[in-house]
Amino acid sequence: MPTCRHKGCSKEFELLSNAEDSCQFHPGVPVFHEGYKFWSCCKKKRLSFDDFMKEPGCSFGFHDDVPEIEKENSSETNAVSEYSEIAENVSNNQLQLDNLSLSNPSIPIKTSDFFPKPNTISTTSNTPKTNTPSEIEDDPEGLIVEVGSNCRRKGCTSKFISKEESSSETSPNSICTFHPGQPVFHEGSKGWSCCKRKVLEFDEFLKIKGCKKGKHLFSKPQLKNVHVVCKNDFYQTQDSVIVSIFAKKVIKDKSTVELNPKSEIDSANSSYKVLSTKVELILKKANNVNWPALNPTDKITTWTTFGKGDSPLPEVNKKTTGLYGINVVPNPRPELISLYKQTLEELQSKIPKHAVYRQATEALTAHRLSIVNKHEDVAAIEKELDAGQIEQVIIAAKDELSLIPKMAEWKPWEPLEETPVEGQWDYFKKAPVRE
Incomplete structure (x- = not known):
């Protein structure tokens, strides 16, 4: 029977039963770019060459045993x-070098300084690296193979006929000629890592004869357990930590989640969910202490408090910025100083010129910045701030702007007009939370 020459098909067919939808093939050309392998007609990218060869065609038509006519002026001509x-x-560059006149002829220049001698080049540098496996897989004994099965070795197109014909050592059809290496695609050339022949056309690459002989391999590939590191992320509430492990198609029946009984987790009230794209862990905190990271070795750059506990960062002082408990993280960015001044100036311009009103506002600002409450002078406060605290000033100043309209309703200063600023804050912190 004739064999179809369409890309992605290569099946034997009968002329009488050849219909308009008998052949499933790729009308485009193979594309290899930055490690990806795909067909120009369907754009589904693969990393493995075997997966690329198994990609089903995206078009249907009649089988055809006539090879496609290659275009003239192909890539070989362009090359x-x-x-x-x-x-x-x-x-031309060599001629320019030969005709070069030296402005200072007293300084000798050797061409060997620019062009190394042929014998200085290592002979091993041009030798292609082989990527042959240490152990070649063979069919297990007693394997039952279906008639017509293809040999799985790279470069071999033989099919299983019978055990005596395809597996017996006395049969010439049992000899498999294959490539033990991997396909290599580099700058338009195509070849195998185990042999030196390189071609430009993909069809010619498929015709490269194998460089090693052995037995055919008809058994299906065995699934092996491979350790894969999955991406993960987490967020937390006051009493729980929710961890997402991004792993598609997790087999739920074969998956287990183990919790360390010595960790700060209430394992009895913790749970997990196996979803289509990830595994979600709901870890119940044992003491409501904040988690800066999942692993103690992770680099901690920020710290937001939800419940009990101080910042674990050694360079961060045990100070918080008031109602929301945002710790001050040093961030040496001097360019924030001008923004800090501008923000406070904007804040002061919107504060009514009422002495007690201003005292209450400055007391709130001072407390949120973890500065001693007696500092009423903005310049004095500025001297005690570093670049990291300045960044938090911006957040606090914006909050103050939204709190100022509410202060007229709360009037926290009225019962305590004669008290100092520090005492006024004791009453002001009991005011209702802003909407």
């Missing part, structure tokens, strides 16, 4: 013209 242009440029 020749490209190399000719490079050679011409090299020769």
Whole structure:
């Protein structure tokens, strides 16, 4: 029977039963770019060459045993013209070098300083690296193979006929000629890592004869347990930590989640969910202490408090910025100073010129910045701030702008007009939370 020559098909067919939808093939050309392998007609990218070869066609039509006519002026012609242009440029540069006149002839220049001698080049540098496996897989004894099964070795197109014909050592059809290496695609050339032959056309690459002989391999590939590191992320509430492990198609029946009984987790009230794209862990905190990271070795850059506990960062003082408990993290960015001044000036311009009103506002600002409440002078407060605290000033100042309209309703200063600023805050912190 004739064999179809369409890309992605290569099946034997009968002329009488050849219909308009008998052949499933790729009308485009193979594309290899930055490690990806795909067909120009369907754009589904693969990393493995075997997966690329198994990609089903995206079009249907009649089987055809006539090979496609290659276009003239193919990439081989383009490559020749490209190399000719490079050679011409090299020769022109050599002529310019020969005609170069030295402005200081007393300084000798050796051409060996620019062009190494041929014998200085290591002979091993041009030798292609082989990626042959240490152990070649063979069919297990007693394997039952279906008639017509293809040999799985790279470069072999033989099919299983019978055990005596395809597996017996006395049969010439039992000899498998294959490539033990991996396909290599580099700058338009195509070849195998185990042999030196390189071609430009993909069809010619498929025709490269194997460089090693052995037995056919008809058994299906065995699934092996491979350790895969999955991406993860987490967020937390006051009493729980929710961890997302991004892993698609997790087999729920074969998956287990183990919790360390010595960790700060209430394992009895913790749970997990196996979803289609991830595994979600709901870890119940044993003491409502904040988690800066999942692992103690992770680099901690910020820290937001929800419940009990101080910042674990050694460089952060045990100070919080008031109602929301945002710790001050040093961030040496001097460019924030001008923004800090501008923000406070904007804040002061919107505060009514009422002495007690201003005292209450400054008391609130001072407390949220973890500065001693007696500092009423903005310049004095500025001297005690570093670049990291300045960044938090911006957040506090914006909050103050939204709190100022509410202060007229709360009037926290009225019962305590004669008390100092520090005492006024004791009453002001009992005011209702802003909407």
